[in-house]
Amino acid sequence: MRYSAFNLIRHGLGNPLGWGPAWKPASLKPSYDAIIIGGGGHGLASAYYLAKNHGIRRVAVLERGWIGGGNTGRNTTIVRSNYFFGESARLYDHALKLYEGLSEDLNYNIMLSQRGVINIAHSEHEMELMTRSVNAMLLNGIDVELLDRKQLLAEVPLANDAPDARFPLHGGFVQRRGGVARHDAVAWGYARAASQLGVDIIQNCEVTGFIRDQNRITGLETTHGRVSAGVFGLAVAGHSSVMAAKAGFDLPLQSYALQAMVSEPLKPILHNVVMSGRTHAYVSQSDKGELVFGAGLDLYPSYAQRGNLPTAQEIIAGLLEIFPAFRRLKMLRQWAGIVDVCWDYSPIIGPAPVDGLYLNCGWGTGGFKAIPAGGWLLAHLLAHGKHDPLSAPFDLTRFQTGALIDEAAGAGIAH
Numbered sequence: 001m002r003y004s005a006f007n008l009i010r011h012g013l014g015n016p017l018g019w020g021p022a023w024k025p026a027s028l029k030p031s032y033d034a035i036i037i038g039g040g041g042h043g044l045a046s047a048y049y050l051a052k053n054h055g056i057r058r059v060a061v062l063e064r065g066w067i068g069g070g071n072t073g074r075n076t077t078i079v080r081s082n083y084f085f086g087e088s089a090r091l092y093d094h095a096l097k098l099y100e101g102l103s104e105d106l107n108y109n110i111m112l113s114q115r116g117v118i119n120i121a122h123s124e125h126e127m128e129l130m131t132r133s134v135n136a137m138l139l140n141g142i143d144v145e146l147l148d149r150k151q152l153l154a155e156v157p158l159a160n161d162a163p164d165a166r167f168p169l170h171g172g173f174v175q176r177r178g179g180v181a182r183h184d185a186v187a188w189g190y191a192r193a194a195s196q197l198g199v200d201i202i203q204n205c206e207v208t209g210f211i212r213d214q215n216r217i218t219g220l221e222t223t224h225g226r227v228s229a230g231v232f233g234l235a236v237a238g239h240s241s242v243m244a245a246k247a248g249f250d251l252p253l254q255s256y257a258l259q260a261m262v263s264e265p266l267k268p269i270l271h272n273v274v275m276s277g278r279t280h281a282y283v284s285q286s287d288k289g290e291l292v293f294g295a296g297l298d299l300y301p302s303y304a305q306r307g308n309l310p311t312a313q314e315i316i317a318g319l320l321e322i323f324p325a326f327r328r329l330k331m332l333r334q335w336a337g338i339v340d341v342c343w344d345y346s347p348i349i350g351p352a353p354v355d356g357l358y359l360n361c362g363w364g365t366g367g368f369k370a371i372p373a374g375g376w377l378l379a380h381l382l383a384h385g386k387h388d389p390l391s392a393p394f395d396l397t398r399f400q401t402g403a404l405i406d407e408a409a410g411a412g413i414a415h
Ligand code: FAD
Pocket: 037, 038, 039, 040, 041, 042, 043, 062, 063, 064, 065, 066, 067, 068, 069, 070, 071, 072, 073, 074, 075, 076, 077, 078, 079, 205, 206, 207, 208, 235, 236, 237, 238, 239, 243, 258, 259, 260, 294, 335, 336, 337, 338, 339, 360, 363, 364, 365, 366, 367, 368, 369, 370
């Protein structure tokens, strides 16, 4: 086909190839076998695996805005499984393995690019701690390699190696299977595949309350009316405690804005994902050429989905300490998402304190990489009412037993 201005207009205004919507428009039925609240990656993946793995197809995903419009469409798309504790390594590596086959499974190109995720150590002390973490990861079967200073510079030649650098380069480690994936495609791919299996995806449908029969959730109040179901999944990152309060319980987490930014587009100059736990900055280059970067959380809990200027300045300062060459770039966009952070920086997956409701929340700054596993495990809970062994350690009861999985620093990402 020749691409002329005429063709572009014809394709833009008409539909000569006869493409239909990727997922079927649906309206709310009076009842379902299972309802998932939240049409982000985790909610959509849960619906897909409920239908695909467990044959449960009378399922609805209720999304108050548009699918993927929450954190799934706001993140910086990094996928990796380089976590410290065995429980986390198994969970995130299950997700990464599913990501590795996801384009084929969904028949939708999620643009997975396993370009390697590199964490920089800026001091001898940091290098020693990193060595311990890398040893733990290797024991957990995760593909990580230590890098000395020379190897690090060979991977990231633009990093600031000046003798007077404020954050000198001592070395680092790399997970070569880590990288990035297109976040919108993950949401759209799961939505299309779930819809093809019979799932109703209902956008602009906010859940406003829970209907209870004693300690059991039996239905929902929504902006589209009342609906009942056998079981319910809650996957509303950023608003988990708001919804938990409506259902009558508390969650051990706090909600913060997490910001990210992109620069103007450049020719390819950065070939991997680079993170610095010391400055909190991380960066990758998108397929369009923009540098995508961010750092730690805003300083206090908030639902204001824009982020604060001092944190934005700190993010940019952190990036420029490591890559002074980026100083001349113009910034294109800045945004934030609200993330729910648990006390131990690990997610909560499991039954809620009220019957019939199952939780997938508390992914904090790092749940994009977990979407396939989070969906897989919530689907298992909804179908069987009990944990898959992978999700058992992430049960809410760990905050009573004390069996916390403290991943605050283990994987080298700043919180
Ligand atoms: P979401 O995608 O937020 O979906 C939840 C949905 O629930 C939303 O669409 C919302 O509208 C809906 N909802 C809320 N309340 C209701 C209601 N009452 N009724 C109906 N629907 C409701 N993770 C990584 O692994 N790698 C990264 O590089 C990374 N970078 C990030 C960068 C930023 C700036 C941010 C903000 C996050 C980042 N994350 C990253 C974290 C990651 O984005 C999230 O952990 C993940 O997207 C959570 O997915 P989710 O499906 O649970 O939530």
